[in-house]
Amino acid sequence: MIYLDNNATTRVAPEVREAMLPWLDDHYGNPSAGYRFGRESRKAIDAAREQVAALIGSHPEEVVFTSGGTESNNTAIRSALAVRPDRKGVVTSTAEHSAVDEVVKELGESGYETSFVGVDEDGALDLDEWKNALAKEGVAVASLIWANNETGVLSAIAEAARIAAEHDVYFHTDAVQAVGKIPLSVGELPIHALSLSGHKFHGPKGIGALYLNRNSRFHPLIIGGGQEDERRSGTENVPAIVGMGVAAELAKAALESANEIRDLRDRFEKGVLEVIEGAEINGDPVNRLPNTSNLYFPGVDGEGLLILLDEAGICCSPGSACSTGAVKPSRIVRAMGHSSSRARSSVRFSFSRFSTEDEVGAAITAIRTAVGKLRVVMPSSSSRVVKSSATRSTDTV
Ligand SMILES: Cc1ncc(COP(=O)(O)O)c(C=O)c1O
Structure with a gap:
């Protein structure tokens, strides 16, 4: 073949598989448990958080583990609307993955004002149209794909984020295809949230992360036991998180x-x-x-x-x-x-x-x-x- x-999707790197195995085997403690056996799992999650943060240039506490890119995208957009209930505008592009496109379309059907900014024949965002869409009153969130999944075309992320910042609009980027393929650093840009997914860079499927700028407000999509510092409830998928961490470290080295x-x-x-x-x-x-x-x-x-x-x-x-x-x-x-x-x-x-x-x-x-x-x-x-x-x-x- x-x-x-x-x-x-990508094949799981052999090092990733190796790193995951103990957490599927003897090391099955619940990371929320108070005893040492549980604390080992907690430590493994924290180490993976540092590895993912290093790949995207964030602080470790700004990384929240999710079930993948789809959940990260849903969470980022809906959170931005929840923390700004006075604003009803959502801006995105016509070239998004369905994990953003469908969310914004559904928001449009439920009464939010949505704008889908066009791209040209090369797949480049129409920045004038983007400016106009963001200048409208009441825009809460703008979401732009970093690298297109079908064509690979890279968006003018720095410029789009800067325009969003000028209008005090929450900026999210779906960077699922970009992370691990090109060097990027969230710390350098006015980005509030960024989505990534483990299986796109030789990690396991069903694990992803959402970068959340530590200075921005956030409202969780999934609530319950308060895991991930109250930002994403549910017992953590320790083997997958460990795998994604190792995949992130390998991807960072492979960028060279x-x-x-x-x-x-x-x-x-x-x-x-x-x-x-x-x-x-x-x-x-x-x-x-x-x-x-x-x-x-x-x-x-x-x-x-x-x-x-x-x-x-x-x-x-x-x-x-x-x-x-x-x-x-x-x-x-x-x-x-x-x-x-x-x-x-x-x-x-x-x-x-x-x-x-x-x-x-x-x-x-x-x-x-x-x-x-x-x-x-x-x-x-x-x-x-x-x-x-x-x-x-x-x-x-
Ligand atoms: C650009 C983009 N966003 C989001 C997703 C969804 O990610 P996941 O499969 O981790 O839910 C994908 C996966 O195909 C993607 O390519």
């Missing part, structure tokens, strides 16, 4: 070799663009994550391509999302002003530090063969081919 879907991933991605892209006539990159080719390649294959049904690549043992993601069997063109590619047909003919490939040169070569060959076959079958059509479980998902993750 050639795994080129690292924006969906991020150029190797970029070189691999660039070699892949160069190879594909050379052999596939008309193929193009979706999104800004420069200002994006080093590991992501979202490619448009004109005249090729993306779903068909995924099926053939799956048969060739290659895992990658659709540029269009399918739910209940219906093909929906990618919201993100469409938000960039492209046609539905371009969105349907786009596929995302995403690399990690475990990707190899040989995989790149094999993937280029497989893509060339698959596109050749599809172009023979459907010389100029984007008509659909047989549905397969290979392309069934609810949204591009």
Whole structure:
């Protein structure tokens, strides 16, 4: 198998697995318990908090463990509204992951005033529109994705956060795809909250964190036993937290070799663009994550391509999302002003530090063969081919 879907999830690093095992085995004490056996678990959580804080440049006490990026996003946005009940405005972009997009849409349906600021053909935020949206009266929170999960395009986070600060608006960023892939430091920016997720940087699934600036007010989404300093109740998932901590430490060290991933991605892209006539990159080719390649294959049904690549043992993601069997063109590619047909003919490939040169070569060959076959079958059509479980998902993750 050639795994080129690292924006969906990543393999757990062997060191992460090793570090987790004792906490699934003998060390099962409840971190809230007063005896030494419980306090060992507490210490392990605190060590992981420091490792995560070091990766994002925060103070350890500003890190709250959650069940993942989705919970972190929900919590940040709803908390900002809860602490400012006099304000009813929510600003976000048209290029968010569904874990923000759906939250803001639901808030809109329940009476909040929502603005979805557009992006251009490169995926860059319209900063004038962002300014105007934030200048409106009563905006409580602005949420902007740091790195897009489909295209890898990086947002103008510093500028967007600065504009939010000028209007005294709470600023949250969904940095789930950025953390561990590019160096970032929350301390340097006027950010109130930032979401991250362990399984995107070789940690386990179902664990994430929310950075909360220690000078900002906060209202928890999940209440109960008061764990995580009253910010997220529920008995902590100690093995996963320990795993995420080690993954964070490894990711920080690996950032130094991020150029190797970029070189691999660039070699892949160069190879594909050379052999596939008309193929193009979706999104800004420069200002994006080093590991992501979202490619448009004109005249090729993306779903068909995924099926053939799956048969060739290659895992990658659709540029269009399918739910209940219906093909929906990618919201993100469409938000960039492209046609539905371009969105349907786009596929995302995403690399990690475990990707190899040989995989790149094999993937280029497989893509060339698959596109050749599809172009023979459907010389100029984007008509659909047989549905397969290979392309069934609810949204591009
Ligand atoms: C940008 C972005 N935000 C949020 C999420 C959700 O994270 P999790 O899977 O940890 O809930 C994802 C995962 O696909 C993502 O890519």
